[in-house]
Amino acid sequence: MILLPAMMLCGITRISAQHDEEDATHRKCGYHEYLHMLDEEDPGFPARREMIEMQMQQWLKDNPQVPGQSKVVYTIPVVVHILYYTSAQNIPYSRVTDQIDALNKDFRKLNTDVGNTPNAFKSKVADVEFQFCLAQRDPQGNWTNGVTRTQVTKSSYTINDDNLIKLTAQGGQNAWDANKYLNIWIVNLTGGVLGYTQPPGGPASKDGVVICYKYFGTNGATAPFNKGRTATHEIGHWFNLVHIWGDDNGACWGSDLVGDTPNQAVEFYGIPAFPQKDACTPDSPGVMFMNYMDYVDDAAMVMFTNGQKTRMISALNAYRSGLKTSDGCLPGVGIGEIPEVFDFTVYPNPAAGIFYLELMLNRSSDIGIVVTDPAGRQVYTRSQRVVSDLTEPLDLTHLSEGVYLLHLITKEQTLTKRIVIRKGY
Template identity: 45%
Template sequence: MKKIFLSAAAFLMLFSCQNDATETAPEASATLRRGCASHEVLTAQMKADPSLVLRMNKIEAFTEKAMLSGRLVNGKVEIPVVVNVLYRTTAENISLAQIQSQIDVLNKDFNAANSDYNSVPAAFSGVKANVGITFVLQSVKRRSTTTTSWSTDDSMKKSALGIVPTTPTTVLNMWSCNMGGGILGYAQFPGGASSTDGVVMDSNAFGTTGTVTAPFNLGRTATHEVGHWMNLRHIWGDATCGSDYVSDTPTHNTSNYGVPAYPHYSTCTGTPVEMTMNYMDYTDDRGMYMFSNGQKSRMAAIFVSGGARASFGI
């Protein structure tokens, strides 16, 4: 059994990750690659608040116990969503139709209703999951800003420049803004401060219409980031042959980009076929279309009584 209690140093090492934009200089390749800063943000939060390590260790212990008990969600979880739009240009002030298209994608992806769900290879058909979580758009808040692009310092969530989250203990807050720097989005994991809780996405990767641009034009950036918000790790564990704490996902040696041809073999022990079509990899939107049953159990565990997001109810 994997050990889930980590020292602060080990925890920081496990969850530190590089911005993809810094891995490959812009002039080196014209190919757009997914950039998720969730673990980079987590690293900064733990440096600022060492007690976060202890809180997340407790969440890991509770999650493992809940998964083993088999007593998870007894009914479908419905997540109210508030979308906070920060815009400097007319294009960044995304339409209600674009926002709703993102909610629609989340409802499809988390309920196995996405049209590409049946594209899951036979080797993984036994573990592909209907997570059974739905999302309802509660309201949209907008604010005009002079900020050209936003960093991962949570400034978009503060009253000085951005929009503060709405009742984050019972509402999923999402921010749409111009991220810049090759970052498509980032999420706060369970255990962080409620004042910064939620998911941030670039306006050009929000939904399926309006300002979205390929290859991130199918709304899967939000699916990936909401997965983090529900306590899912990157499928390669943010380390060479690392662990995502899920038993039914193959060990990946690193992240995958674009749309890898199947089967794509890992270089880790046993050379397993990688689940590159999993939402928690780094592939293009059209290359990701499944969660696993293990990931479903991990997400469900945060909503039960005593879970990190139990206030959302079951």
């Protein structure tokens, strides 16, 4: 019998107009495939990797890290390049902000599920002290919301299409200065991997992380990879972390180059029960499959270790130090004098009770909508986060006929318009 290489494909490719793959049931990342690609493309790459490893070790020698001792919180400016062929692939801004929120929890040990860490490993859990911001300034110094959107003519990509993703001249989107930004490309990534990363040592034009649109963000992402951990895992690689099992194909000689993670033979999938022992760690408490650098489902990975933190900090300082002085998180030109909401219109007006608010926004805002009657009493209130220009229905059918004031409130301003309710309209 011929078996389809299902593990390679992470499910069988469905023939469809969108060239979408079946949703992944197992995590797999393209870290090693990508390293091999770079090895072949660029003869100098292996030597550069070795050099960076030495620089990281030297930095650590010069700057010994004490676990648990807070030094400084680094903020990493992020730009997300969304390449879309279908509207589903053009994920909303809220998916991007959800993802940044998830990263800021995972890297600051603020994730609500960190309590799932087994007692035996609790002392090893790190607050990595990295936080992430969506860029507010592009490489030219202009204001940005941290997202670029590019409509592409290609319905799906594999890891072999790296240039088509990362080079504008080939239909993709150029990286922003990799010394100042973490570039994340969102595409319809197929070929069985949820994402892949160029770790330190590769060309700056392709430096960053690529993630399948389905597994980016939280609300709206595809289970069981909908807690934002594909990005957490890939950014771990971006800061030169290695898979926790050492990528040694079941042997025990491989190492993740981190001292406080148990030796581990192979990757774990799904949601394993604790403990899990294997040939490399046959004794309690077993292996640390709940680490972000394993292959378990999003719901099962909850921690980085102090050793991983130290390694990431050394990578930041030895190789990605430009991030430390990047101005990518500072608002660029054009934002200071522009409020969150330019204006809004309301229609029809008069109406029997259903109005539509058309908001003209220049960035995402928390807005409050308040309606007051002629006596100044609040007769309707609501607040919400809005992420772009939109038309929002406003149901005031419960109010009696009359003249009311509609207030739209943001952090920076309050806009007021008169509305009239006339039954029978």
